[in-house]
Amino acid sequence: MTALHSQTLTELASGLKKGEFTSVELTQVLLDRIAAHDDKLNAFVTVTASAALATASRADAARVAGIGGALNGLPIIHKDIFCTRGIKTTCGSKMLENFVSPYDATVVQKLADAGAVVLGKSNMDEFAMGSSNETSYFGPVKNPWNPECSPGGSSGGSSASVAARFAPAATGTDTGGSIRQPAALTGTVGVKPTYGRVSRYGMIAFASSLDQAGVITRSSEDAARLLGVMAGFDERDSTSIDQPVPDYLASIGDSIKGLRVGIVRQHFDAGLEEQTGARVKEAIAVLESLGATTVEVDLPNLDMSVPTYYVVAPAECSSNLSRFDGVRFGYRADDAEDLLDLYCRSRGEGFGDEVKRRIMTGTYVLSAGYYDAYYLKAQQVRQLIADDFRKAFADVDLIAGPTTPSPAFKLGDKVDDPIQMYLNDIYTIGANLAGLPAMSVPCGLVDDLPVGLHLVGAHFNEETLLRCAHQYQQQTEWHKACPEAFK
Amino acid sequence: MSLDKDQVRHIAMLARLKLTDEEYAISVQKLSKIVDFVDQLSAADTTGVVPMAHPLDAAQRLRPDVVTESNERDRYQENAASVSAGLYLVPKVLE
Incomplete structure (x- = not known):
């Protein structure tokens, strides 16, 4: 039998069903791994060992009684942006260092109802603002493939945990690439569904028109399994879309013969590191060998996506984060002189540098006299970018390209230059601006560091992405590659 | 520098x-870079384009x-x- 920590969700589900091991045994194996190795990665903010064992024990009883849910007894990790009742939810910030949510996020509730065992809450960039995990108040997460490198961000604790075999799956959130970029840099699968597909209720808001919850796993099949549980209409999320959730596993085994794969020429321009580009082209050749055809598509406004994002996202961030006032919850400065001083010092001391920078950028672009030139203009360009995708999807079923311009970069390398850091999301941001589903699939190594193939689909076409990735994974072994130190 | 210290204070x-004073100095520099970067948007032709609402x-x-x-x-x-x-307490607002 493959070691339990190396098995996928799908394999573990089968092993539990056959009685090869219990959920309590499995949970204990992973908790022991986390206890032994997380000091090397800093992937966790909170490990919920006793709660996990209690849930696992209930799951074992449910299985014996024949009443377990779709994920009964299977271990997962939640990004620390999802509110969990009775367990700290820090969002990687000093502001919420001691915050205990009075309720569960819908995603948390749905996964719990399905019987999943939560091992803990993963580290992340503060308020999901960052692409390297270096903005976390709890310190950076390290990449299991090379501890000197970033695991990506903002869902870096989730991606590092899945890559290090701490758990077969983790939740994440993606506003500009925060699931897909860390998945690419750690050799894991990351899926950002269509905007409105998964409920945002109880997911601490960064940029509400871009934020979407998703998953990080090691196989596309596992992602399909989890997404099927997480997706669906939620009346508590005002932008949730009321559309039935297909059975993502039902079509995943179908051939991709005849699938039209769009290739964007600009994705392979000078900004892309050569070896990363070579791995991505090899992956596209595999899709062709499976019967897919490639079609060149044009996204003429692509180069405007990063500047558009860095107006829209900070604007929405400055508005969303105004709720942190030091009064109702969160950090409060001591000995305030008056109410204004209480607000300004609680926020000044409670937020980190990058969060303050984004709040100020957003405040500036929304301030009197600048609104038309920045925010309104960005929402117009955003429309142009969405139109480009709409036209492209008239001719193709999905778009394939690189997830990131290069493999993982060294911690500290980009931290002083916000623009360089922002450009890391150049290939992923478009899907957020247009609300499209997208995923990253491990497609090779460059100097012993993983890189990802990025797939973008039309609205609500997660099925095609998951099927394409699954078929690719039937032909390749990249998703099974494990960092040497975590075998 | 597209932003000065007074603007950043505002x-x-x-x-x-x-x-802090040190944070102001860094913010002037970094926010200026960001504003210069997003200024690229002014080059896009958006005549007649309806801004995206959703x-x-x-x-x-x-x-x-x-x-x-x-x-x-x-x-x-x-x-x-x-x-x-049952009330949230804040520093005195009225004298």
Whole structure:
């Protein structure tokens, strides 16, 4: 039998069903791994060992009684942006260092109802603002493939945990690439569904028109399994879309013969590191060998996506984060002189540098006299970018390209230059601006560091992405590659 | 520099952020870089383009006007730094 920590969700589900091991045994194996190795990665903010064992024990009883849910007894990790009742939810910030949510996020509730065992809450960039995990108040997460490198961000604790075999799956959130970029840099699968597909209720808001919850796993099949549980209409999320959730596993085994794969020429321009580009082209050749055809598509406004994002996202961030006032919850400065001083010092001391920078950028672009030139203009360009995708999807079923311009970069390398850091999301941001589903699939190594193939689909076409990735994974072994130190 | 120190002070005040002198100096520099970067947008031709309101063109949903939440004030207030008799306490506002 493959070691339990190396098995996928799908394999573990089968092993539990056959009685090869219990959920309590499995949970204990992973908790022991986390206890032994997380000091090397800093992937966790909170490990919920006793709660996990209690849930696992209930799951074992449910299985014996024949009443377990779709994920009964299977271990997962939640990004620390999802509110969990009775367990700290820090969002990687000093502001919420001691915050205990009075309720569960819908995603948390749905996964719990399905019987999943939560091992803990993963580290992340503060308020999901960052692409390297270096903005976390709890310190950076390290990449299991090379501890000197970033695991990506903002869902870096989730991606590092899945890559290090701490758990077969983790939740994440993606506003500009925060699931897909860390998945690419750690050799894991990351899926950002269509905007409105998964409920945002109880997911601490960064940029509400871009934020979407998703998953990080090691196989596309596992992602399909989890997404099927997480997706669906939620009346508590005002932008949730009321559309039935297909059975993502039902079509995943179908051939991709005849699938039209769009290739964007600009994705392979000078900004892309050569070896990363070579791995991505090899992956596209595999899709062709499976019967897919490639079609060149044009996204003429692509180069405007990063500047558009860095107006829209900070604007929405400055508005969303105004709720942190030091009064109702969160950090409060001591000995305030008056109410204004209480607000300004609680926020000044409670937020980190990058969060303050984004709040100020957003405040500036929304301030009197600048609104038309920045925010309104960005929402117009955003429309142009969405139109480009709409036209492209008239001719193709999905778009394939690189997830990131290069493999993982060294911690500290980009931290002083916000623009360089922002450009890391150049290939992923478009899907957020247009609300499209997208995923990253491990497609090779460059100097012993993983890189990802990025797939973008039309609205609500997660099925095609998951099927394409699954078929690719039937032909390749990249998703099974494990960092040497975590075998 | 597209932003000066006074502008950054004004923005910080609007955002209710107290910064240290060192933070001001760095913010002037970094925010200027960001503003210069997003200024690229001015080159895009957006004549007649309707600004995006929702990525899926969905309309805002309305819900029936009925009470759905119960009163859980005590539980919510467990996260507050200072409360008394069900109220949140802040520094004195009126003399």
